[in-house]
Amino acid sequence: MALITLLPKQEQTFFSFLAVSVLLFLCWGVIEVESGIGVNWGTISLHKMSPFTVVDLLKQNKIQKVKLFDADPAVMKGLMGSGLEVMVGIPNDMLAGLSSSTSAADLWVAQNVSRYMVKGGVNIKYVAVGNEPFLTSYSGQYQSYVVPAMTNLLQSLAKANLARNVKLVVPCNADAYESSLPSQGTFRPELTPIITQMVSLLNSNGSPFVVNIYPFLSLYGNSDFPQDYAFFEGTTHAVTDGPNVYYNAFDGNLDTLIAALAKIGYGQMPIVIGEVGWPTDGALGANLTAARVFNQGLVNHVLSNKGTPLRPQVPPMDVYLFSLLDEGAKSVLPGNFERHWGIFSFDGQSKYPLNLGNGLLKNAKDVEYLPYRWCIANPLKDLAEVTNHVRLACSYADCTTLNYGGSCNEIGAKGNISYAFNSYYQLQKQNPRSCDFDGLGMVTFLNPSIGKCRFLVGVSDYASSSGFRLQDSWISVLLILLWDAWLFLM
Template sequence: MGWQSVGLVVVLHMALLIGPGSGIGANWGTQATHPLPPSIVVKMLKDNGFEKVKLFDADANILKALSKSGIQVMVGIPNDMLLSLANSEQAAQNWVAQNVSSHAVDIRYVAVGNEPFLAAYNGTYIGLLLPALQNVQSALVKAGLASQVKVTVPLNADVYQSSSNLPSDGDFRSDIHQLMLQIVQFLNDNGSPFTINIYPFISLYNDPNFPTDFAFFDGASSSAINDGGRVYDNVFDANHDTLVWALQKNGYGNLSIIVGEIGWPTDGDKNANPKFAQQFNQGFMSRVTAGKGTPMRPSPVNAYLFSLIDEDAKSIQPGNFERHWGLFYFDGTPKYPLTLTSSNGLVPAKDVQYQAKKWCVMSPMASLDDPQVGPSVSYAYF
């Protein structure tokens, strides 16, 4: 069913008051064994001045908590739904009706899939993404929501590359070049942004010879790149503008860009620690609050920090750091000082309920010969 008329008027009014690129956003992931109640997380978002949040699915309880919060939302569609959405317009209409139309939430974007062209997926989603995008767009049009809710797809930065170390040599990856142009044309035709996830930490993680100072925003003159008079003193700017050049040389130089994910983990690797995370995120935030963009796009960057809270149930296949991207620990406690929109630093979650402390005692019925005893004891201990 559609929004009630009052809810629609509220959302449209908010859309007029809040610009699409205003404020700083956060990614709110939910792969945790002990997630905070959505109402507490929404309060934490507001207390810390976040005006936008990016979700990886369309959890009804989270959307209910975000109702009338004033927070702009990018709601996500997981990759495992791309097959049904690509093959059925009705499935897309049902998804929009259930997850967009029925909530009085300021939904600005629908993220169709998440980094679907990663090499790890072995091309599974290459033929599915564009028709899924098209069907979701058609569903939004049919629901009368296409003017305020835009379709996008968060992509990993490996969808483009440079034949040298210069951003101006950037272009889309050769194996998906034609498909990327079709996707870009679709985004352009529908007034949608290109959403890209950029991780300088991964550059450092993947290459032991990568210059550490170039990963941060401290003016690494020893590693700076001069590209036709444009000087790049950090890898984020160089990566971002490689995308700008890829868009520009293919005729879409004015397409808007959202940085869907950017951040630094605090554990799980020698370079993943609170000191580096604070240095990176504060450096990035200082640029955002100063209204500084990149050499090719000087206007302020529209971005979502990754991530809000640690997720201890995430797969560690990409690396042990995967569970440690949060600005906050799992209970909403800040990990390190960080100035976002005020001088007071991060504000912890309020009204968090903790379980009483208990001792773990081995059952007298347990056999030391049971192969499950060792792992169970280790889990209880740690």
């Protein structure tokens, strides 16, 4: 069922609740009223925890809603029997095939929805048709496929007797609409006909409009954007729009969408926030403090049920934080911060105190780490010829924290080399040969982390990898310990 809280429970009267219920019935059909905070679970990672560990992490933190970007079988298997409400995704590059073939749509539904919606299976609530397919940078390459793909998929869900339980949505980037003031919001002219068709289909099937809103990107991409307007702590740059005053970019953006929907005849369309968050590394302004302030302010704002000036006391149906975990293999084309959106680090450890309405975040349990050892630059070696080794290591591993604005940007030249060496070494599951670098690397048991710069230890999904392997004989361990001690005493 759709989840939304319309009014603060303490202030509801029977008649106001009845009036709102009647309005909802007339506009959208009967829905359950209960708000929810969910998370995006992306899997473009260099170090992947077991899906069962991730699902346990979600349940520990009482996160009941999860949004995926595909329907990866391993992830879906981990979600079996969990009871979590799931949104599965269809990648943009599949839209063309699904738009032109009903059999392709039937097959996708059979393989990615029907097979999991069994007793004790996965509670699939939504199917996301593409991900931000109208994004300006795509230059329209997916636009014509969206509505035909939706039409075919709706028919396929109906054939599988799932149309009542599974709703189609289309996550849109906020660049699909524009205006100088929220009340003047309109969809981009070239998109208006397509989005009108899309919204009509969504509305007729009881689906919400899903939008991704990123105040961080507004701040990152515009030096004139007021920093305090990106947060929820109050601002000296409030935006006045007729009788309405906006104190944060989130509300302003959301009401711009609401105004745009009203202009095409769907002003009461329910809205879900598909992605919203703040990165913790990889750029100026992307840090733990800012991420904590933004995400906690967002959660408090949504759960307060204040709504926005155009929809007072009607918050978004659901809000999916971006994201659950860091993804060290994501493209950095938008910026190095792309790999650092997680409220948890790649190994399920909370980055900062955050209360999603159920107490502070709890760390993942029973994470299978590789042995606690690191690869660093050998302090007794001449590092003059190290450049190519560092470049090679960082072409495979994630070194984005070393760049300007990153948490490891100020650890010095030798620290940079060691960080690159270790990142590659952990990615290679601590294979001894991966710390050679023509004799310039060495393995240590002394944690080389410096201040906020964390030198990671990899994780393993396999029990056989936890603990020492054959090459970890006590002789080699003793030699490493003696070498560490000798270096420490020098």
